[in-house]
Amino acid sequence: MSYRIITISRQFGSGGRTIGKKLADELGIKCYDREIIDQIAEESGFDKKYISEKSEYVPNGIFGTMMNRWSYSGPTNEERIWQIQSNYIKELADKESCVIVGRCADYLLGDRDDVLKVFVHADNKYRAERIVKMYGESDIDPEKRLKDKDKHRAAYYQIYTDMTFGDALNYHVCLDSGAVGEDNCVEILKNIFN
C-alpha cells in the first residue's frame, strides 16, 4: 500500500498530537495541527481562540440552527470555519505528503486511497496523568476535564461526519498509546507508511 498522507484523530490527552509531530519529523514531512487554525484565521478574520473553540465544540444546537435558517442571512460562523477548514485540508492533501492531526481530516479525505487513517486513544488513568504533566494542575479535576473534552469532541465529529468517533471501522490503525507506548506508536506508523 502506498500512502502519502496520515490523518491522526485522537482522544484528548492520549498523546496523539505528540505522536503526529514525532512521526512527521522522522518521515521528513510536515505535521499540520495548529497551522490549520492559523490559516482559517487568516482567511476568515476570526480570532484564533474563537476558531479553536468553534472547531471543537458543536454549533448552538438545533434551536440555534433553526433560528439561523428562519431569518437566513448567509452561513453561520461555524459553517464558514468548517468550509475554510475543509478546503484547506483538501488542498494540503493535493499539494504535499504530510501528517494532519484532528479536524475530521480522516472524513474530509475519506475518498482518497493514499490516506492512512489513525486513531490514538488511552485509558483515563494514563490520560489524566498526562494532561496534568503537560498542561499543569487546574481547579477542575483531570477526570472531569477528560470527560468534558471527550463529550464535545465526539459530538463535533458526529455532527460534521455522521460517523461515530472512535469506531475502529473508520480507521486503518487504532492504538492505545498507554498500552503500546508513544515511541512504539511512532515506529509502527512509520513502518506502515513506508
Place this chain on the structure above:
Amino acid sequence: MSYRIITISRQFGSGGRTIGKKLADELGIKCYDREIIDQIAEESGFDKKYISEKSEYVPNGIFGTMMNRWSYSGPTNEERIWQIQSNYIKELADKESCVIVGRCADYLLGDRDDVLKVFVHADNKYRAERIVKMYGESDIDPEKRLKDKDKHRAAYYQIYTDMTFGDALNYHVCLDSGAVGEDNCVEILKNIFN
C-alpha cells in the same frame, strides 16, 4: 509493558484467525481457536457444530429467556456453553502464554494487565474477495454473508459483554488487515508483545 496473552477479536473474513495462528507460530506459543470448541464439546457433551452455532448466534431472544425463567429448570444450553467457555479461557490464561481468537476473550480476561487486546477488521471489498478465496463460492452473495455474520457477531458480543463490538476503546490495537497487510499485522503485534 509485559504481555503474556493476546486476544484477537475479528470481523468475519478479515484474516484475524490467520494472523493469530501466524503470530503464535512466530512467538512459539499456542493459538486457541477451535480447540476451545473441542473443550466445550468434551465437557458438555454437545455436538461441535451446535456449540459453534450457539457461541456465534445470540440466544432465543428476550421472549425465550423469559419463558425459561418462568419455568426455571436450570441454565439454558447457551448459558452452559458460555460458562464452560468462560472458565476454560480463564484457566488457559492462568496456565500459559497464548493467543486466543474470538469468544469474547478480551472481555473475559479484561481484569488482567498482561493481556494485549487486538481487533482485526477490513473493508467489505477485501473481506468479500477473501471469503470466496478461502471458503469458495456459495449461493449467497459474499456481501450478504458478511452482513449476516457481522450482525450476529456484534449482537452476540453486545449481549454477553454489554460492550460494542469494534469500539476502538475496548482494544489496545485495531488493525485494518486489508490496508496494513496480514504479514505486517503479525509483525506489528509481535513487536508490541515482545
